[in-house]
Amino acid sequence: MSESLNIAVIPGDGIGPEVIAEAVKVLKKATEQSDAPLVLTDYKLGAEHWLETGETLPEETLEALKTHDAILFGAVGAAPGDTRIPSGLIEREMLLKLRFSLDHFVNLRPAKLYPGVPSPLAAPGDVDFIVVREGTEGPYVGNGGALRVGTPHEIATEVSVNTAYGVERVVRDAFRRANERDRKHVTLVHKHNVLVYAGHLWRRTVEAVAAEFPNVTHDYLHVDAATIFMTTNPSRFDVIVTDNLFGDILTDQAGAITGGIGLAASGNINMDRTAPSMFEPVHGSAPDIAGQQKADPTAAILSVALLLDHVGLPKAARRVEEAVESDIASRDEMTDPRTTAEIGDAIVAALA
Numbered sequence: 001m002s003e004s005l006n007i008a009v010i011p012g013d014g015i016g017p018e019v020i021a022e023a024v025k026v027l028k029k030a031t032e033q034s035d036a037p038l039v040l041t042d043y044k045l046g047a048e049h050w051l052e053t054g055e056t057l058p059e060e061t062l063e064a065l066k067t068h069d070a071i072l073f074g075a076v077g078a079a080p081g082d083t084r085i086p087s088g089l090i091e092r093e094m095l096l097k098l099r100f101s102l103d104h105f106v107n108l109r110p111a112k113l114y115p116g117v118p119s120p121l122a123a124p125g126d127v128d129f130i131v132v133r134e135g136t137e138g139p140y141v142g143n144g145g146a147l148r149v150g151t152p153h154e155i156a157t158e159v160s161v162n163t164a165y166g167v168e169r170v171v172r173d174a175f176r177r178a179n180e181r182d183r184k185h186v187t188l189v190h191k192h193n194v195l196v197y198a199g200h201l202w203r204r205t206v207e208a209v210a211a212e213f214p215n216v217t218h219d220y221l222h223v224d225a226a227t228i229f230m231t232t233n234p235s236r237f238d239v240i241v242t243d244n245l246f247g248d249i250l251t252d253q254a255g256a257i258t259g260g261i262g263l264a265a266s267g268n269i270n271m272d273r274t275a276p277s278m279f280e281p282v283h284g285s286a287p288d289i290a291g292q293q294k295a296d297p298t299a300a301i302l303s304v305a306l307l308l309d310h311v312g313l314p315k316a317a318r319r320v321e322e323a324v325e326s327d328i329a330s331r332d333e334m335t336d337p338r339t340t341a342e343i344g345d346a347i348v349a350a351l352a
């Protein structure tokens with residue numbers, strides 16, 4: 001870490017700026033006592049920025065982002081029906097470009113049922129697992145195309161790319177994390193009964209890496225079955241490792257069973273530290289509630305805890321997590337009646 005803690009802040013679109021305002025309050029409070037002064041730099045990116053400027057992620061912005069210790073990100077993207085913005089443009093040319101360029105190969109998404117959180121599960125049990133989602137490959141790389149567009153004979157492809165290098169490094173990360181946890185168990189989630197080329201690569205890689213970790217057990221689930229167990233018996237999971245697409249979908253489900261997407265945090269991590277990692281809530285820009293102070297900022301605030309851990313401030317990270325935990329325990333309604341800012345202020349107060 002440099003002498004100061006230099007954090008880039010990308011609030012983005014929709015509820016992004018609302019939840020990031022609260023996350024920033026918490027970040028400031030949590031680092032108040034730190035030796036390294038906090039320096040925040042705002043970057044305007046996203047769908048609204050594209051409408052204003054025609055820019056997605058200019059090279060100079062990308063280069064500037066690389067100079068920071070970490071990035072705090074809100075969410076980007078327009079409402080699905082917004083015809084002013086080509087669908088996928090911002091997600092691919094801005095968000096995924098950032099994750100790929102900064103080599104965020106570990107997309108870490110913890111799922112924890114905090115005490116007091118109402119859950120749709122029949123028997124909630126001890127839900128505390130992490131999803132290690134591959135972040136730079138899979139079907140999200142833009143390897144596809146379309147022929148005879150708009151005709152009855154249109155053919156569209158979106159080819160998933162899985163490299164031995166990419167799969168191995170994320171699988172090894174999952175085993176390392178499992179090795180540090182109590183239950184020491186990795187579940188590979190894929191669909192190797194159908195997606196045989198990619199699936200077999202993932203399976204062989206897990207077997208090979210598992211041999212290096214004799215204390216870690218592992219099993220396998222097809223992704224469709226994994227969604228059942230995530231609902232009926234999530235306590236069976238400790239560390240899930242999976243590809244970019246399956247991980248995206250499963251972590252929305254993981255959010256839903258642990259109190260809602262408004263609580264689900266994530267880190268896009270460059271484990272080699274060759275570029276800054278980026279921390280963001282799992283959710284998107286939620287156009288349906290944007291601008292109404294209805295969004296729960298907790299996911300963004302828990303993402304701050306992940307950021308603090310990453311930049312070498314684990315004590316500050318634990319304090320943020322504890323403040324969130326105590327705030328959550330005090331909630332007695334399924335839908336929190338407080339505004340976004342009121343929740344942020346309460347968590348800052350709990351930190352103090």
Ligand SMILES: NC(=O)C1=CN([C@@H]2O[C@H](COP(=O)(O)OP(=O)(O)OC[C@H]3O[C@@H](n4cnc5c(N)ncnc54)[C@H](O)[C@@H]3O)[C@@H](O)[C@H]2O)C=CC1
Pocket residue numbers: 015019074075076077078079080091095261262263280281282283284285286287288289294295296297299
């Ligand atoms: N990392 C990112 O920037 C992501 C961006 N997106 C983009 O966001 C836009 C909306 O996508 P959706 O599929 O609707 O997913 P979404 O996650 O934005 O919203 C899904 C549902 O969850 C609710 N929700 C989300 N965050 C919440 C919060 N903090 N508190 C309370 N409720 C919350 C929303 O109101 C909505 O009903 C799209 O443009 C999409 O591409 C989607 C996912 C991730």
Ligand SMILES: CC(C)CC(=O)C(=O)O
Pocket residue numbers: 091092095096248282
């Ligand atoms: C919008 C996608 C690129 C990202 C997403 O849904 C996610 O990372 O959860």
Ligand SMILES: [Mg+2]
Pocket residue numbers: 248249252282
């Ligand atoms: Mg998603």
